[in-house]
Amino acid sequence: MTDFVPTPTLPAPDIVRCAYMEIVVTDLARSREFYVGVLGLHVTEEDESTIYLRSLEEFIHHNLVLRQGPVAAVAAFAYRVKSPAEVDAAEAYYKELGCRTERRTEGFTKGIGDSVRVEDPLGFPYEFFYETEHVERLTQRYDLYSAGELVRLDHFNQVTPDVPRGRKYLEDLGFRVSEDIQDSNGVTYAAWLHRKQTVHDTALTGGDGPRMHHVAFATHEKHNIIQICDKMGALRISDRIERGPGRHGVSNAFYLYILDPDGHRIEIYTQDYYTGDPDNPTVTWDVHDNQRRDWWGNPVVPSWYTEASLVLDLDGNPQPVIARTDASEMAVTVGADGFSYTRQPGGEDKGFKVGAQL
């Protein structure tokens, strides 16, 4: 069922971590108010069309670029590689895969040097770079530390119709799977993949794609995330809190999903676990386990499964969205499906969430 993914013969570029995302927003001032005014990201520099933002503990130029444009979309998922030579490796690697690539020695965004962007086999705009301007790392600037401070870019999350195909592509690229969601029929609904020593640098969510599901920033503690909710309540934009806060089953992180003014989804995330050992155990969750997405069994809202952001090709046009043909996680789990459970079936009765009997 998985489409053909050519197996590369060239070595994959040595990726360090997810480093920044470039997103197109339709009203830059309104987006600035959200990312700077509400979320407190720090402005490295800005001009009339573009804002470069970073989290507190970042020392590279930016983790997020907001660019004014006509259609809300994602222009790049950018990864840092281990050395300048790895940018060459990335370019060669994708060329061998038959992908369109574009190399810019001066970089695609300010503060970033020699880079290559590609339209990857799943249709996503990936970027690889090493050179970057170092900026002040604000780690101990507690005079700037807000109650809901975002301290690191944690990960990307991508929607793709064929998760096993995407997983093979990312494993070839050097990512390792930390967790996934499957069913007993062998359908894979989602997978989490990492380069740095956390649960993920990116994840694949099964659905119509290529689309961007969310980009995630980390806080130090759980109360920082609660403050973000409280502040959105105070600003009377609680309708932009989409899901959470809660504890993920997958990753064990404490989480929150919110929506920016264009509907781009942001996750706020804290306290997953170390994955740096070569034999780090992979965790597989049953799609019918009510605690996989939320450890407390709180239901996933339908929009979380259906909504996502368009992604752009290298000309800046939205990539067409291909429908998922495998079973959808929402279809098999939301509502009284009769199969989801809180406790393992057999032995004990299945438990259903009392509050969810709509």
Place this chain on the structure above:
Amino acid sequence: MTDFVPTPTLPAPDIVRCAYMEIVVTDLARSREFYVGVLGLHVTEEDESTIYLRSLEEFIHHNLVLRQGPVAAVAAFAYRVKSPAEVDAAEAYYKELGCRTERRTEGFTKGIGDSVRVEDPLGFPYEFFYETEHVERLTQRYDLYSAGELVRLDHFNQVTPDVPRGRKYLEDLGFRVSEDIQDSNGVTYAAWLHRKQTVHDTALTGGDGPRMHHVAFATHEKHNIIQICDKMGALRISDRIERGPGRHGVSNAFYLYILDPDGHRIEIYTQDYYTGDPDNPTVTWDVHDNQRRDWWGNPVVPSWYTEASLVLDLDGNPQPVIARTDASEMAVTVGADGFSYTRQPGGEDKGFKVGAQL
């Protein structure tokens, strides 16, 4: 529309605070596992039919009595009064109101002395006592401090069909209203009333009653509440997490609602505010304000509005439940009612919660 409540001529008893609840459970061992094993309440003493529990910082004998019985119900909402003489005052006060009363100088539960129990005008079994055995206050027993430690009994919550009638009764009894929920037609949906210097010792929730909506215990910090959720997930009883965690609009407290094995609802609660000044401002919320029940706009599950525990009369028989005839909060707010809002109507568009568009 409010039924007649006689205005007492005798002085009301001087109530200090809500002190304990006595509940009937149908399987004492199973309830012990929940209250002691899961929630970590401390056993003051126990025998074959009864368990006396207290929170960490309590110095009176108990805050919760679990008694084995045939029907899950509440046997008493017990308040502590300021002196022994106030028990006499309570007895006289309710006799004048025409209520059935029962006085026991040896107390109705262990560790409590001279007490009076009454069937109050709303049909609830109220108890008033002063005398109690002092026990070790465990405040600094950090060797016993669990990650989700409950430190104080905070309040009761009662379901009654006619909230204004109940409110008049409790105000006559010396309670003061800190917050309430109304609509523009003058319907009152709920009211919060206090004696001690917090938002409430008890609250009235409009609905079929008399029934007990919940009893609430306080933690020190928000992470303690999150741990209770995490632990219930680990024990695979997340289906007993009914609602939350979240931030209340009313009271501003961080909250969680869980269900014991008999379906008695427990709230875990932290960080409301000081109400001890005589002119403490009363806060009135519009029933259509999406943030009144949850400051983040997360929806209230229907069961939270419809389910509650029976209460017993002084013979131990369940009180009959009278239906609410005023508009129900659930009916006017859950689902696409077209009237609820996140931002004040006018000026800005109403906002609806994206995830709630079922």
Place this chain on the structure above:
Amino acid sequence: MTDFVPTPTLPAPDIVRCAYMEIVVTDLARSREFYVGVLGLHVTEEDESTIYLRSLEEFIHHNLVLRQGPVAAVAAFAYRVKSPAEVDAAEAYYKELGCRTERRTEGFTKGIGDSVRVEDPLGFPYEFFYETEHVERLTQRYDLYSAGELVRLDHFNQVTPDVPRGRKYLEDLGFRVSEDIQDSNGVTYAAWLHRKQTVHDTALTGGDGPRMHHVAFATHEKHNIIQICDKMGALRISDRIERGPGRHGVSNAFYLYILDPDGHRIEIYTQDYYTGDPDNPTVTWDVHDNQRRDWWGNPVVPSWYTEASLVLDLDGNPQPVIARTDASEMAVTVGADGFSYTRQPGGEDKGFKVGAQL
């Protein structure tokens, strides 16, 4: 040994709580930077000579008044009473005690109405008022909530040479002792006294007085206090962190002591316990118990015992300071006194703090 304190025949005024302190600062702009810029107190109003500040959850006009003046000192310890008539009661009460009083129906500070100030028997400038302007209670203004947010005025602390004398005076005035520190010779070193349902509204610390030891503000959680330390580090004013953070033995609160630009001491404080029952147990600590002042046994720095702020008489002149003649807590506990212990003497060996063997 205790000086004569006349026993009043008139009823004491019914005090609700400590409400605000007026302090004289020598450089108003520098003090504003500290209280507003560093600590984030909220400005109710200000003019060239005076700034009126309040904590997040306050609804009366202010909790702290900074007034420019030539000598750093405290002009008033102000208590709120239960009704306008209680201001009359206070005036009569102190007149009977032979104290100088001054009544101003327009108030001594903006936003406060009819008040009386007195030079009390211990030499402190006490104020009593009921009338006050209500201002916006910022409880749910999480858009203003800083990472180290101060949410309530918690208590005062006063230095006085004769603690038992001061205690009798305050008990006559209606305060109740929650905790104290004594030795086996009957010397009292300190006492904590409350009106509201916390451990104290004011405390007496034995030493040369009358002087103001500190004024304390509460945070919601412990991490808020840690953030204040972190921010003072970032601003390179860590030398104004005098003691802590730590856990008090007395009161069980998590604490921090910092110094304002004039050396006025501020405590940041969170999570003591409920004291509202009439028979709330009084806790007496042995002065030789190493954990009484800091539950973790961290030493009290000498300046904490010796330094304090002058207080003014009703003409605005500093009150003369009378030396303590009883044993001083510092003398009997700091350094290798040979009597202080971590564990109860007898049975087990005494324990000494390893890091403290200077």
Place this chain on the structure above:
Amino acid sequence: MTDFVPTPTLPAPDIVRCAYMEIVVTDLARSREFYVGVLGLHVTEEDESTIYLRSLEEFIHHNLVLRQGPVAAVAAFAYRVKSPAEVDAAEAYYKELGCRTERRTEGFTKGIGDSVRVEDPLGFPYEFFYETEHVERLTQRYDLYSAGELVRLDHFNQVTPDVPRGRKYLEDLGFRVSEDIQDSNGVTYAAWLHRKQTVHDTALTGGDGPRMHHVAFATHEKHNIIQICDKMGALRISDRIERGPGRHGVSNAFYLYILDPDGHRIEIYTQDYYTGDPDNPTVTWDVHDNQRRDWWGNPVVPSWYTEASLVLDLDGNPQPVIARTDASEMAVTVGADGFSYTRQPGGEDKGFKVGAQL
């Protein structure tokens, strides 16, 4: 001044992370009470002479081995390498350095396979292994989660007389320096070195050595560390709290140092920062900066500089301790040295900690 360290020609073994420490304790039952009873480490297995402990999120067999023996000391600092072949690489590497090595294919401790132990050029017993038994990772066992839960082994800290020499040796071995402390005369007082993507896997503290300064475990949040202090207070062993809690300048972590029954020092540590980028900026601190060791300027107790644990050679005998000849950090910073500062000298006056004017 730095002793000769031969530059290896063979490739260094590819180290993943610090993995476990084996320590000799003189009373196993008493140590068990401390590590299991007080700190809550989880027992993987135990017998009459040895206890194998792990932190909550660990999946390898153990992070700490307690072995009964006659002299309190450290038997091994064990690192995990990336593959079985890297154990061979380690053995060859140290042989080339002229170090004594011992290879055991069955491992030196239970649950660990093929390993090599060496007496390294600094005199420390280092171990390298890949093979290990996987055990249950307790990450989501919140039913076992204590209020002061230790979730990861974070790092080792070693005392050595010549820090630059030790640094060269560890950099040759593939470690990277994240931070160090120097003075303007070129003396290095301490250095922090990492393999995994945190501030360190081990650190070098200048002093008489080889000795073990401490082993550190991480918690999720700061309140977990405060709970450990509170619990030690409740158990009346606060005299085993040596230093802290506080915020480190170096590493930015929140920390606590405590002493086990043999005087082995344990650090509890949380929230340093990501160091995984190849050009992660190195931070150098001035030894006279009062905030380098504690960001809040709280003084380092002398014992922290002078006390440390012996280490064993491969025969199990304590290594002789060589005195440091460079200036000692304690000598140049503790007491009224006249050179340490809170703010950068020049421009502003130096600030001294008020409470520290002993």
